[in-house]
Amino acid sequence: MRGKTLTNEVARLAVTERRQGRAYKVLDSSVGNVGEGEFWDESKAERAAVKLRALKSGLPEVGKILKGNIFDKDACRIVHETLALPPNLAASEGFWRWLAVEKFGDIIEFRNGDLSGSGPPAHLANYGIDTRAEYNRLAILWFRADMAYDGDSDDPYHLAARLSSTDFWESGVIRPRYGWCRNLARELVRFQYRDPYSSTVKNYLHLTNENGIRELYKRLRRLHSTVSFEYMSDEEIRDMLEEKSSDLRRS
Amino acid sequence: MRARRRERRLIPPFGDGSSPHGIFRLLGSALAKCRFAPFPNRGWVDGETYTLNPLEVNTPLEPRLDIVVDGIEDLTDRLGVSGGDLSVGVSVRSRHLKRYDALEQWRIDALPAEPWSPSPNKLGHLQSGRGIDFIVAIRVSRNSTRLARLGLELGKVLCRREFSIRESVDTSTFPFEWVEFGGDSEYPRELLWAIRWNDSADDEDRFSRPVHEVLTVLVNKRAERSLTDMGAVRSAGDLAWKMLAAEITTQIWSDVLANIEEEPNEDDTETLAGQVFAHLSRASGKPYAEIEGLADQDDSLAELRALIAKILRVVA
Secondary structure (H helix, E strand, O other), X not given: OEEEEOOHHHHHHHHHHHHOXXXXXXXXXXXXXXXXXXXXXXXXXXXXXXXXXXXXXXXXXXOHHHHHHHHHHHHHHHHHHHHOOOHHHHOOHHHHHHHHHHOOHHHHHHHHOOOXXXXXXXXXXXXXXXXOHHHOHHHHHHHHHHHOOOOOOOOOOOOOOOOOXXXXXXXXXXXXXXXXXXXHHHHHHHHHOOOOOOXXXXXXXXXXOOOOHHHHHHHHHHHHOOEOHHHOOHHHHHHHHHHHHOOOOEO | OHHHHOOEEOOOOOOOOOOOHHHHHHHHHHOOOOEEEOOOOOOOOOOOEEEOOHHHOXXXXXXXXXXXXXXXXXXXXXXXXXXXXXXXXXXXXXXOOOEEEEEEEEEOOOOOOOOEOOOHHHHHHHOOOOOEEEEEEEEEOOOOHHHHHOOOOOXXXXXXXXXXXXXXXXXXXXXXEEEOOOOOOOOOOOOOEEEEEOHHHHOOOHHHOOHHHHEXXXXXXXXXXXXXXXXXXXXXXXXXXXXXXXXXXXXXXXXXXXHOOOOOOOOOOOOHHHHHHHHHHHXXXXXXXXXXXXXXXXXXXXXXXXXXXXXXOOOO
């Protein structure tokens, strides 16, 4: 399947111009392509954007960080389910950049700029500009849903939808290679966010203390160089997480 | 030698006083005879890295692995375990899709006798046209007192070998086929490449069609192995492919610029002419009205060649 892409230069120009209040239109000749065959149906992006705007407008009036976390828990499902991306597009930085700039600019600004609209704008990296896709906010939401997808459950997004810190997803699951083992990613979510119905972000291990979950990330990274997590059962992973964290600081 | 260099020997020093050196030696070469091929019609890859050529970027991978473990009996004897305590697994890793999936595993003494291919179902969600790695590993697959005493708990990897498929740095901007030149072919045996302009492309606005309707680039099949091998040399950074792509692209684009009747619209990204003008305008910063002149500045086409080299990132 074919998808549209934007280069860093074109994306940067579009975002910068629009921030100046200009109605900048990216010329079709500046839009690249990835893949072959039929074009991916862009109306999926428009449908997802409508849903995300509705989600945004219904958020409770809470602090900025919590508001962002509440948004993410449902947004990741919307992005993953509605976009229904084929692998060649999900793997393309240029495609994610095009999506973020051309279809979800207001969402990126809402989520990563100042939520009140009066502070600094989102960083260009949140659009995937001059960086890898894993810093693109939209891609982060998609990977969160994809990596914690539980195909054996009636609701395959139940783990991704646990109220949790985005730092946990970005630093502990999406970026490190051990998190790419889907069985480990799912168990790590269950381990760190034990209450599926919690209305606050209840971290099991301390999120920011150096002897909290950050130390567990380091241990998992070291362990992954000599242990193949992808062959381990869920139970074996659960036991390993408990054992490797028994001396770490809880929240 | 290269195969041995990339193997990972991960066994820690033994805690029971026994020397690990004999085991190290065995593990150092245990997977040296493993081989892989990315497609059914391709031979075994020489080494561990295969770079997709431009034609293959959108072709689904159908890898084969020849999984051979040397010295199994020696290894199990020295470790004091049975064949069921160790397994050989094949995993796949996609950096772009952030997946690390187990594909298959066997007892170390029950490996497939023939080259093995993963089921297409297991690879479908990983067919991204981008880089991907296949990892063959010998690992501890059962809790055993003897292995635990050596510090080798369940899941521990003793040795592994990685085979990588890398995407071509620059994908083709034209349809591309490997062809036997010479013999009955209309092309001389020694020719490296040729452009076959399609019959339907004789009309005046032939460049105002998608490139696959206009032409096909034919490359001499005799050069396929050499080009592929050169592409696999890591330090060469795909230079052979880029040079070939730059030469062919220069020929096609200069033909377009020299023969086009009317410059394309700036929102035209579907046709050959639209793509040529868009690329060159973006790379040079020139308006469309000045792009056509790139073909008649001088015989060497130096400016056009430089822009194409820039677009294809020939010189890093």
